[in-house]
Each structure stands twice: as C-alpha cells, then as structure tokens.
Amino acid sequence: MRKLILALVALFLLIIIGISGTALYEAHRFLNTPPEMPGREVTVIIEPGTTFDAVSRMLAEQNLVTDANYFAMYGKWEKAAGSIQAGEFVMNTSWTPSKVLDTLLRGKPIMYKLALREGLTWWETAAVIENTGYANATEIKDLVHDPELLDKYDIPFDSAEGFLFPDTYLLTRKESQDPRFIVELLLKTFWKNAEKVWPDGKPDAETLKKVVILASVVEKETGVPEERGTIAGVFAKRLERRMPLQADPTIIYGLGTAFDGNITRRHLEDSGNPYNTYRHGGLPPGPICSPGLDALLAAANPEDHDYLYFVSKGDGSHQFSTNLRQHNNAVRKYQLKR
Incomplete structure (x- = not known):
C-alpha cells in the first residue's frame, strides 16, 4: 500500500512539473517571439482611463502581442499596469512584448x-x-x-x-x-x-490693459525685433503729450474681416470706428492682435527717447524722427518716391 501511495505522489509531481514546464515554455515563447516577421506599423490610440486589461486585448486584436492574457500578466508582473501613458503611438508587429510595454511606459506619443x-x-x-x-x-x-x-x-x-x-x-x-x-x-x-x-507678480488690471494693448500695436507695426522698444517709446511719448497714436493697424482691426487690404481717406476719417487712432485719442479700446514676448517686454519697458514719428523704409525697418519736418522729409524719401 505504501508503495502505491508513493507511486501516486510521484506521478502527481511529474504531472505538476510537466504542466509548469509547459507554462514556462509558453511564457518564454510569448516574451521572445514577435507576432509577425517581417512586421508592419500599427497606430495605437490609448484613451485616458483605459484599463491595462483592455489595452492588452486591443494589442492582441491588432496582432502586436500574441496573447492578451499573457500580456496582461506580464504588465502586472512588471508592476506597470497603472503607469501606461495615454496617447497615440506607432508600434510594429515585429516587436517583442517587452518593447511594446516599454513604449507604453516611456515612449513618445505622436504629437x-x-x-x-x-x-x-x-x-x-x-x-x-x-x-x-x-x-x-x-x-x-x-x-x-x-x-x-x-x-x-x-x-x-x-x-x-x-x-x-x-x-x-x-x-x-x-x-x-x-x-x-x-x-x-x-x-x-x-x-x-x-x-x-512682471517677475514680481501679476500687474493690476489697468496696467495689464495698457501693456497688452500697446504691445499688440507694437507687434503689428514692426517685424524687426530691435525696433520694438523704440516704437513702444514713440507711442509712449505721443500718449504722454496727448497726441493721437495714428496707427494704421488699429484702423484695420476695427474694420475686421471687411478690410480689403487698402486703407482709404474715408477709413482715416471714420470716427465711427472705435479703433481709429487718427480720430480717437489714447490707446484703442482693446488689443488688436496677440503680441509675442518681445512686444510685451517692449510695451512694459518702452525706450526713453525724443522720437515722435516713424515711417516704413520699405524693407521692414523704419526711419524715426523727432519732429514733423523730419518726418515729412522721411515720408517723401521712403514713401512718396515709391
């Protein structure tokens, strides 16, 4: 009887060892055998909040892994189930599960x-x-x-x-x-x-208004970075002396999508346009575009100089003048002759 019991125990152990050996072999094959050779690219979209089990099933459906259950267990073994990224990823069916998992954890999603x-x-x-x-x-x-x-x-x-x-x-x-x-x-x-x-903190509402409006006008008046502070200084000087800004871009903004590319005398004389800085003193009622950082810095810290006028030279830069006589000469030189 004792011999029979020992034989049964030995047989049971052999069965267990056989099953474990089969499982180990299957796990080894899963981890080291790509689903397809040669592979093909597949785009995978992981929505926020998707469970790892659901991701595993999706990967198996797209043949990026050969077995959803094995991949789910692999993720849990690697303690990665709660750490995968949401996003859109490009993967390849020739990848092993370890590379697929690493992409989900540390790969760069499509941007x-x-x-x-x-x-x-x-x-x-x-x-x-x-x-x-x-x-x-x-x-x-x-x-x-x-x-x-x-x-x-x-x-x-x-x-x-x-x-x-x-x-x-x-x-x-x-x-x-x-x-x-x-x-x-x-x-x-x-x-x-x-x-x-404003490194010391947000400005008050009035300062914010003035700077953003002025910066937007400066942004539209020049594309030359080194001129922004000078142009901001011109407008600051004109405001200080209660002179109208006389900025064409403000008129254009007031016209909105109706602007056809040409400013006419009628536009310049239109007091019904609240953004007409030829007819209305001070800054326009609001920003006229989205200024960049350089324009904001220029508007917050305008250059201190004596210029009151500027005119385009036709090459993107401007000629600055301190008085109307100089300005009229510059207009004749750079605008009328053209």
Missing part, C-alpha cells in the same frame, strides 16, 4: 504641431486652428468670448484678444481635438510668459 505666429487676431488664430484640422473656428470664437473663461484667466476685456499667446505647440491627438484645451493652453502660455514681463 501634432500647432504653429501660431505673432500678430494674429483671434479670428485668424481660430482659422489656423480650423485649417490645421483641430477644431471648428466657431467653437474657438465661443471660447474666446466665454465670460467664465475670461474671468478664470483674469482677462480684463470682453474677449481673449491679445492673450492667445503665439508659439509652436505640440499636442497629443486627444488634446488637438479639444477646442477648450487648446484655448486654455494658449491662455496659460500667456501667463507663463507674463512672468518674464
């Missing part, structure tokens, strides 16, 4: 570029976002004028004009399809850069 140059109006910004395929311009318009959003980001105007900070942004697929995320990102970036303009 979509949104390039916004300095000097765009809010509707031009909305058009760029729409033309890039990220969001509808109407959705952007609604957000730009959303009172709750304006209050949230301490914007003292009835729109976010001037605060949609120009920069090159990299967005994930989900971010690029969320208009609120995009607008809030631009506003957050404005305040992040504002720390360089």
Whole structure:
C-alpha cells in the first residue's frame, strides 16, 4: 500500500512539473517571439482611463502581442499596469512584448504641431486652428468670448484678444481635438510668459490693459525685433503729450474681416470706428492682435527717447524722427518716391 501511495505522489509531481514546464515554455515563447516577421506599423490610440486589461486585448486584436492574457500578466508582473501613458503611438508587429510595454511606459506619443505666429487676431488664430484640422473656428470664437473663461484667466476685456499667446505647440491627438484645451493652453502660455514681463507678480488690471494693448500695436507695426522698444517709446511719448497714436493697424482691426487690404481717406476719417487712432485719442479700446514676448517686454519697458514719428523704409525697418519736418522729409524719401 505504501508503495502505491508513493507511486501516486510521484506521478502527481511529474504531472505538476510537466504542466509548469509547459507554462514556462509558453511564457518564454510569448516574451521572445514577435507576432509577425517581417512586421508592419500599427497606430495605437490609448484613451485616458483605459484599463491595462483592455489595452492588452486591443494589442492582441491588432496582432502586436500574441496573447492578451499573457500580456496582461506580464504588465502586472512588471508592476506597470497603472503607469501606461495615454496617447497615440506607432508600434510594429515585429516587436517583442517587452518593447511594446516599454513604449507604453516611456515612449513618445505622436504629437501634432500647432504653429501660431505673432500678430494674429483671434479670428485668424481660430482659422489656423480650423485649417490645421483641430477644431471648428466657431467653437474657438465661443471660447474666446466665454465670460467664465475670461474671468478664470483674469482677462480684463470682453474677449481673449491679445492673450492667445503665439508659439509652436505640440499636442497629443486627444488634446488637438479639444477646442477648450487648446484655448486654455494658449491662455496659460500667456501667463507663463507674463512672468518674464512682471517677475514680481501679476500687474493690476489697468496696467495689464495698457501693456497688452500697446504691445499688440507694437507687434503689428514692426517685424524687426530691435525696433520694438523704440516704437513702444514713440507711442509712449505721443500718449504722454496727448497726441493721437495714428496707427494704421488699429484702423484695420476695427474694420475686421471687411478690410480689403487698402486703407482709404474715408477709413482715416471714420470716427465711427472705435479703433481709429487718427480720430480717437489714447490707446484703442482693446488689443488688436496677440503680441509675442518681445512686444510685451517692449510695451512694459518702452525706450526713453525724443522720437515722435516713424515711417516704413520699405524693407521692414523704419526711419524715426523727432519732429514733423523730419518726418515729412522721411515720408517723401521712403514713401512718396515709391
């Protein structure tokens, strides 16, 4: 009887060893054998909040791993189940599970570029976002004028004009399809850069208004970085002396999308345009575009000089003058002869 019991125990142990050996072999083969050779690229989208088991099933369906259950166990063994990234990833069916998992944990998701140059109006910004395929311009318009959003980001105007900070942004697929995320990102970036303009903290509302409005006018008046401080100084001097700014870009902004590319005498004499700085003294009622950091710095710290006028030389730069006689001579030299 004792011999029979020992034989049964030995047989049971052999069965257990056989099963374990098979499992070890299957696990080894799973970890070291790519699903396909040669492989092919597959784009995988991991939505935020997706469970690791669900990700494992999706990877198996796309033949990026050979077994969903094994991959789920592998992730738990590596204590990675709660650490995978959300985003869009390019993988290959020739990869082993370890490379697939490493991509989910540390790989760079596909990023979509949104390039916004300095000097765009809010509707031009909305058009760029729409033309890039990220969001509808109407959705952007609604957000730009959303009172709750304006209050949230301490914007003292009835729109976010001037605060949609120009920069090159990299967005994930989900971010690029969320208009609120995009607008809030631009506003957050404005305040992040504002720390360089006001390192001691946010300015009061009146200072903020003046600087952003002036910076927007400076941004539209010149594309030459080294001139921004000088032009800001011209406008500061004119404001100090209660002279009209006489800035063409403000008139253009007031005309909005109706502007056809030509400023006429009728436009210059139109007092019904609140942005007509030929007819209305002081700064215009609001920003006329989104200024970049250099324009903001120039507006916050305008150069101290005696210039009151400037005229384009035709090459992007300007001739500055201290009096009207000099200015008229410069106009004849650089404008009338052309």
